[in-house]
Amino acid sequence: MKKLIKHPLFSVLLAVIITVSVYSCSEDNNTVTPPSGPADKTINGTVNFVDTNFILTGGTYLISAYPSTGWPPMAGPTAYDTLKISRTNNVLNLSYNYTLSDINPGDYVISVGFRKTTGGQSPIMSVYGCDTARFLNGAGSSCFLSPPLKATIGSSNQGVDGINMLSWSDTAKKVF
Numbered sequence: 001m002k003k004l005i006k007h008p009l010f011s012v013l014l015a016v017i018i019t020v021s022v023y024s025c026s027e028d029n030n031t032v033t034p035p036s037g038p039a040d041k042t043i044n045g046t047v048n049f050v051d052t053n054f055i056l057t058g059g060t061y062l063i064s065a066y067p068s069t070g071w072p073p074m075a076g077p078t079a080y081d082t083l084k085i086s087r088t089n090n091v092l093n094l095s096y097n098y099t100l101s102d103i104n105p106g107d108y109v110i111s112v113g114f115r116k117t118t119g120g121q122s123p124i125m126s127v128y129g130c131d132t133a134r135f136l137n138g139a140g141s142s143c144f145l146s147p148p149l150k151a152t153i154g155s156s157n158q159g160v161d162g163i164n165m166l167s168w169s170d171t172a173k174k175v176f
Helices: 002-006 008-025 132-139
Strands: 043-049 059-067 079-083 095-100 106-116 124-127 151-153 165-167
Touching: 043 106, 059 095, 079 095, 106 165, 124 165
Parallel strands: 043 165
Antiparallel strands: 043 095, 059 079, 059 106, 106 124, 106 151
């Protein structure tokens, strides 16, 4: 037994066992910090409706992102989200959170519209930067043709939060 303890291989093996035991019992200080902010390639915000004249059948309210180079829209949006009009305690909700996903880097015009199930023109009731408050205060419809505010997904794909808008629910008050 004494020969075994004095053998150099035994000393190395004992040192390895002690090192592994100490290392495996140490605290792991490599905590992973969850990312803060919006997910990559997303645009998020809230739409607040200023009236309760919703159309509850025959179509869907949408929030959409169009490339700023393709505005006013002549084709479908890059991304859209359906705003599901609902009631709480028999009262129509006026505020809806949305997320537009899988959007490539670039500048986008965000709008709220109504897509009819029968087809035809889909009215737009609000555009980011030209919401109903600006429209009522005299900015007029020219603002909607060249909106001053855009949502930007940068080259690092960082998403955008806080693209909040006011909108009409009444499609007769369309702005575009």
